[in-house]
Amino acid sequence: MRTAALDGTTLERLVSAAVAAPSIHNTQPWRFRLDPETLTVEIRAAKHRGLPHIDPKGRALHLSVGCAVLNLRVAVEHFGWEPVTRLLPRPDEPDLLATVRLGATARMPSHTSLYEAVWRRHSSRFPFSERQLPTALLTELAEAAHVEGARLHCLSPRRADGVLLLTREAEHRNITDVDRAKDSRRWVGEMCDTGLGMPSEVLGLQDSTERVPMRDFGAHRHQNGLTARPFERRPSLAVLSTAHDRRADWMRAGQALERVLLVATARGVRASLLHQALEWSDLREQLVAPTPARSAHAQMVIRLGYGPEGPASPRCDAAPLSASGG
Incomplete structure (x- = not known):
């Protein structure tokens, strides 16, 4: 039994969480599409946002998309679903890097602290203090x-x-x-x-x-x-x-x-x-x-x-992604 309905607002929030992930040079090399029948979000590589000389094999692009997948999983679970994740699910579609299906669950939402951290996390390129990590x-x-x-x-x-x-x-x-x-x-x-x-x-x-x-x-x-x-x-x-x-x-x-x-x-x-x-x-x-x-x-x-937060890099708008699937 599902604990929440997937309306447009929730879908936009899920995609917003995903695109809050870090990516090399903040290229955000991902695209999202929802299969409404199976409630499965497809995450594809946006190769036109790649770095052909810095990242010719696409390793960093895959890492970037992996970060977005983790954020999506955290958000899906926060809204009451079980995230069922498959990596590289279709060998004949190499740009399809992952799918996350919103599976039924009766568990209470968890990882609340991680979901909150999704919106606060960003890289800080400022000096840190000399305080050592425990x-x-x-x-x-x-x-x-x-x-x-x-x-x-x-x-x-x-x-x-x-x-x-x-x-x-x-x-x-x-x-x-x-x-x-x-x-x-x-x-x-x-x-x-x-x-x-x-x-x-x-x-x-x-x-x-x-x-x-x-x-x-x-x-x-x-x-x-x-x-x-x-x-x-x-x-x-x-x-x-x-x-x-x-x-x-x-x-x-x-x-x-x-x-x-x-x-x-x-x-x-x-x-x-x-x-x-x-x-x-x-x-x-x-x-x-x-x-x-x-x-x-x-x-x-x-x-x-430990140090200053510093400014955050911009993120693309999630609204057209949730509406068009691109």
């Missing part, structure tokens, strides 16, 4: 990743230094690579004609100590450089990884990433994503250390800490 919280975040089939490894200070060096090298390569810089500039501020991307108010900071390599989205564009401020001396970093590196693993990693971010948000922790080293295969391989008993493929580097 061990119990780090354990909770690792468990959140594990629930979705991924592993979150919180790095020691020495290991974090090595990951920051890899990120700095990747950022240098990205800035000096004309095609990759063009990918970034397409989604920056007034140069972005989609209404999405990265508005100028969420950009513009660099670490004056050069410890935390913040992405320069406007590479080759500004003349005076970014405003420099001191960031935390010992950033708290974690690497999200999966045992395999297939499309389904990328989707699971995206769901794990968003669950980690929502739990962090619910606990008052800010986060930003350091994706640069993942965009170069030789650097990505160095982000994790596989063991003879376990293979590992890095999917994201997460910077965690």
Whole structure:
């Protein structure tokens, strides 16, 4: 027996929750369609919002869509349904990355704190304080990743230094690579004609100590450089990884990433994503250390800490999505 009716307002709220997810360069590379007979939401890749040079295989696109799937699942459960999720359900339709069916349930809505966190979560590219995250919280975040089939490894200070060096090298390569810089500039501020991307108010900071390599989205564009401020001396970093590196693993990693971010948000922790080293295969391989008993493929580097919220990036309007299914 269903606990709620799927009216237009509820559908719009579900899609709004989904599109509140993070995505690489805020490209929001997803499309939604509802099958009203089965109450199944299809989530498809919007490949025209991809980054052909930064993300030629679409790994980051799949992670982004995976984040949206997790948000949709949380919202569906909040409104009283059981989210029945299938990843890559039709091999003959490669752009169909997931379906979420609104299954019947008699359980009370749960994950209220995560649903509330959906609307408050966004990346903070500001400096964090030197306050360290409690061990119990780090354990909770690792468990959140594990629930979705991924592993979150919180790095020691020495290991974090090595990951920051890899990120700095990747950022240098990205800035000096004309095609990759063009990918970034397409989604920056007034140069972005989609209404999405990265508005100028969420950009513009660099670490004056050069410890935390913040992405320069406007590479080759500004003349005076970014405003420099001191960031935390010992950033708290974690690497999200999966045992395999297939499309389904990328989707699971995206769901794990968003669950980690929502739990962090619910606990008052800010986060930003350091994706640069993942965009170069030789650097990505160095982000994790596989063991003879376990293979590992890095999917994201997460910077965690306590600090200012910062402005949020824009999201596309959910109303036309719910009305047209596009």
